[in-house]
Amino acid sequence: MGCRWSSLPGGTSCIVHVMEFGWDENGKPKNTIGGSDAELLAGWPGLQWDNTRDYVMVGFGTAARLLPTNIMQMRGQELKDLLVARTSSWHPHLRELFSVIDPGSCFPLNMRTTERLPQWPTTNVTLIGDAIHTMTPGRGVGANTALRDARLLCRMLVAARDGEVKLLDGIRSYETKMIDYAFDAVEKSLSGMTVDQPMFKPVIGPLAMAGMRTSMRVINRVPALKRKVARSYADVRDQDDD
Ligand SMILES: Cc1cc2nc3c(=O)[nH]c(=O)nc-3n(C[C@H](O)[C@H](O)[C@H](O)COP(=O)(O)OP(=O)(O)OC[C@H]3O[C@@H](n4cnc5c(N)ncnc54)[C@H](O)[C@@H]3O)c2cc1C
Structure with missing residues (x-):
């Protein structure tokens, strides 16, 4: 999966997820994956639903006050039209991507x-x-983080089943650890999303934006830096609680 999240002037942002799965557009496993996947797909038809095939997900985000008041009632083509209108000055490649979005998926x-x-x-x-x-x-x-919760709670429940810990003590232990790491993730996630960031401010905004773009381009061209940034994301995503 590839992911690109860009914060743009005026407090708008865009995320593009490129999702690639181990099976082809007809729902058949690609050659590169093991035979057990074929078995899995055959036994679980639900896995062949559209969002288990390769797709590109686009998300356009901004503050509610910058959107039509009836945004939550808007559907399909209306939403696509809004996206196209709000991104008229964006790069033509991105706009081409937006133009082929299936309105029914908005x-x-x-x-x-x-x-x-x-x-x-x-x-x-x-x-x-x-x-x-x-x-x-x-x-x-x-x-x-949801998966980390599930794994940790599961371990606690198994320990309670095996008589290693009392049930409520096990749940308490899960909740204590979860509150710590999950709200850390909540706060870090929010700090990257507020419209109060320097790049959205009137005077220093363009400078902050230029600085961010330059650092992104440098990171993109220096493999060691790229690996470091990827590792910093993995640090949050791959935590274990043993
Ligand atoms: C734009 C965007 C991008 C994201 N990108 C990432 C990412 O790259 N990586 C990442 O880790 N996370 C990402 N997330 C977050 C991730 O989607 C959520 O954290 C995750 O889906 C939470 O899983 P969950 O099982 O706790 O809740 P949900 O996925 O919300 O599942 C809850 C389910 O319960 C169902 N439900 C609700 N009420 C009832 C009811 N009364 N009866 C029966 N069923 C009910 C709902 O329909 C839903 O299917 C992203 C979120 C957004 C919005």
Whole structure:
């Protein structure tokens, strides 16, 4: 998967995800993957739904006050027209990509974030994922954090089943660790998404933007730097709790 998130003047931003899967456009596994995938696909037809095939996902984001008040009621072609109109000065390659978007795949989405919560009394009901720590996509770690929750909670439940820990103590231990790493991710994700960043300010904005573009271009051309940036993302995404 390739991902590109650009913050643009005027407080707008765009994310492009290039999703590549191990099977071809007809739903057949590509040659490069193992035979067990064929078995999996044959036994789980749901896996052949459109979003399991190669696709490009485009997200256009900005502050609600900069959008039509009825944005959440808009659908399909209306949303596509809005995107095309709001990006008339963008690079022609990006605009070409926007022009081939299937209007039926467009939908509006409210981006929300949460605030760090003080620990609550533990019961046998707990929460994982966005249900407890919705975050902006600033660092692209919401789903990664949900999976980390699931793995950690699963370990605690298995330990409780095996008599190594009392059930509520296990859940408490999960919640304690989760509150720490998840709200850290929430806060880091938000810091990259607010319209208060220097590049959106009137006078220093163009300078900050030029500086960011230059550093991005340098990172893109220096493999060691590129690896370092990729590692910094992996640091947040690949954490283990053992
Ligand atoms: C534009 C964008 C880009 C993102 N990019 C990334 C990224 O690159 N990397 C990353 O890690 N994360 C990313 N995320 C975040 C990621 O999508 C979420 O953090 C993740 O989907 C949360 O998973 P979840 O299972 O907790 O919740 P969800 O994916 O929201 O799943 C909850 C499910 O419960 C269902 N549901 C709700 N109410 C009910 C009900 N009453 N009964 C039955 N079902 C119900 C919903 O329909 C939904 O299917 C991105 C988010 C956005 C918006």
